Amino acid sequence: MVGRTSAPPSGAKPLTKLFMLLMAAALCLGLMPIAPAWADEPAPDAPAPQAAEQTVTLTVLAGTTTDYTTGVTTYNTWVNKKYAFKEGATVEDLLNAAVEAGDLKAYDAPESSYGGKYVGSITSAKGIDLKNWNSDDFSVSLYWSYYENGAYGQGDCAIDHRELKAGTNYQLAWNKYSSADDNLTSADWDAYYEKHPVAGESADTVTLSLVAGSKSDPDTYEMLPVIWLNKAYQRADVLAVAKERDANATLDTITLEDLLNTAVKAGDIKSYAAPEGTYGKAVESITSKEGVKMAKWDSADFSVSLYWASYRDGGYGGATLDKELLKGANAFQFAWTIYSSANAPADAAAWAAYYQDNPPAAAGSDAVLPGGEEPVEPPTSEHPATGVSQAAVGSLMTGIVASYAGTSDPWVVMSLAALDRDEGADLDAFYAEALAQAKDPGFDPTALQRSIIALTAAGYDARALADSPAARAAGDFDAIAALGSRVSGSTLPNARMAALWAYASGDYAVPADAALSKDALIASVLADQQPGGGFALSGAEANADMTAMAISALAPYRDNPEVRNAVNRALVALKGIQLPTGGFADNDGLPNACSTAFAVIALCAAGIDPATEWAVESGATPFSALLAYGLQDNSGFAFEAGGDRDGNATEQGLRALVAYRGLKAAGANGDYNLYAQAREGGVTIPSAEGQEPPKQEQPQPQPEAPADGDKAGAGSAKGTPLAPTGDAAPAGAAAVVALAAAAAGAVALRRREVA
DSSP states (O other), X not given: OTXXXXXXXXXXXXXXXXXXXXXXXXXXXTOOOOSOOOSXXXXXXXXXXXXXXXXXXXXXXXXXXXXXXXXXXXXXXXXXXXXXXXXXXXHHHXXXXXXXXXXXXXXXXXXOTTSSBOOOEEXXXXXXXXXXXXXXXXXXXXXXXXXXXXXXOOSSOOTTTOBOOTTOEEEEEEEEEESSBOOOOHHHHHHHHHHSOOTTOOTTEEEXXXXXEEEEOTTTOOEEEEEEEEEEEEHHHHHHHHHHHOTTOOTTTOBHHXXXXXXXXXXXXXXXXXXXXXXXXXXXXXXXXXXXXXXXXXXXXXXXXXXXXXXXXXXXXXXXXXXXXXXXXXXXXXXXXXXXXOOOOOSHHHHHHHXXXXXXXXXXXOOOOSOSOOOOOOOOOSSOOOOOOHHHHHHHHHHHHHHTTTOOOHHHHHHHHHTTOGGGSOHHHHHHHHHHHHHXXXXXXXXXXXXXXXXXXXXXXXXXXXXXXXXXXXXXXXXXXXXXXXXXXXXXXXXXXXXXXXXXXXXXXXXXXXXXXXXXXXXXXXXXXXXXXXXXXXXXXXXXXXXXXXXXXXGGGTTSHHHHHHHHHHHHHHHHTOOTTSOOBOTTSOBOHHHHHHHHHHHHHTTOOTTTSSOOXXXXXXXXXXXXXXXXXXXXXXXXXXXXXXXXXXHHHHHHHHHHHHXXXXXXTOOOOHHHHGGGOOOOOOXXXXXXXXXXXXXXOOSSOOTTOSXXXXXXXXXXXXXXXXXXXXXXXXXXXXOHXXXXXXXXXXXXXXX
């Protein structure tokens, strides 16, 4: 599309998609010659450099990270360093030197049928592996692109054929190919309409443009928009269609939904789908009048998304179909769009700017790693806590548990299982729903993890699941194997954290063929930690929810000094954003029960009592702040102070209450990871008088699995006594919110249609 942000620089000759696919291996992983090298090379008659000056630079960039609060995008640098070399050495030797120096852990470059070796995967020094990948229909590709001095590799660029030249920058960047556009700007749309004007526009019309990505002109190689619709509609005609839906509709109330319905009725498009979401209706698919359907799609690891982005007068849309009014707008646009963090510098100038901000390390220097940090201790309380009433805790827990009779919600079932009260849930419906979400997570990158955690807590083995009770003995679906294949280094941070909880929920071993080993998964979470110790789904400021989730995910692995220091740094960051009320706020600064609940769960996972520690000047603690959101009738929690019962706040608040009671049972110096230990049961609710229930003799677990294979305990039999966590206890991972919206939130500001 003219003006698309991912377009090659002037003078480029990108190949067609088909040619890209056929020539991927032959032409340097499908790359096209675009721009001349920008770095000066020695003139042919220049004197030969001294041996000490025989160095080259290797730069490996693993995509980008965007701070959506500021719009600033930075490259994830794995290697940026000079290496000395001997005459005759190749790029293959350069990569081997990086591995030998510990700057990379490994790489794979199989022999191509066209001759020579081409990079297929690279593993960072911290164990994060990115492998070349194609979608089933080859409409999207992720791959390691090769450059020399900022220009795409040209000619024979097999790494074992390419001899090193002194002073050259050799670059590998994680990149993407797709016919879908990157997010477009108002300038892009201005350029589009300049080339493709709309006839008949007036104050009485509204324009609808649908652009289904781009294609390459086979003669000129110019990237052209695939135009499905570019038409002005009379507002009166839109109103007539709207009245079929709402007889009281007026020109002031007609919406974007009505405009699309008008296009369908006119035969300009065949159909569209816009299911109701949390915030309203968002376009999920559009079918052209020729019958070509493009539907929203996410890769298995959620590192790539294709979707219909909507715009209002060229600016990114801000409302859903049923809420976007046509009043005051001249045109609406939809563009088939790709989201991925696999982005390379666009041209030689972009590479030059990268090096200006990131000069290469000197030859012979150690790899740039986050190690060597001074040990950090977790924060302590500076004020005495006022304490909480266990009777109030008991009454609130009793009321909430009663409200969940017959529930099939996975998170609630998990909490009830920890309390040995899951018999009050509809376990058949729960199992069916959890299994369905595990098999098909849809657009929720944490659905599989949530299903594993809840099913395990309820006593099922996530490695052996089946649609019918009779088939569960054989178990035809292995959710753990599915998790291993779906979570990669490109997966969103909260989904990788949730994978740690899921593996720990039943002491499940990470599959040998998983995209990320346990160590690599932990390393990928550590790599997301901000310099100040906090975590965020996006942005440079620590977010309470994400920081708490990271603490919960990493806490079981604190026997590793690097992990222990990371957890302590995260605790310091979390304490630093605690409110004067003792609680926590969301990204918008709104104090709320959910963010406070996440913090309570994280503190319990770290062995910190949220009711007696981290007291603020008033004596309030995270736990007392959470209780302040409890409703007077003990039916649940409000999201914010003074509000009504909120479903999310009540469910997440119950999790926090269970985690707190689990910590109380663990005793001094213990900790409690709800998601790892829920399967053990044994958590109690204090009586209305605040008394602890009498301890009951618990049956010893039987070594044999149930005869029908219906509930195969994965690592610990349900109903055994609650064990303190720590080195001798089962490893645990704590809670994450059921954040389907936040899971897509890494791009929420850029992907409005994800509800």
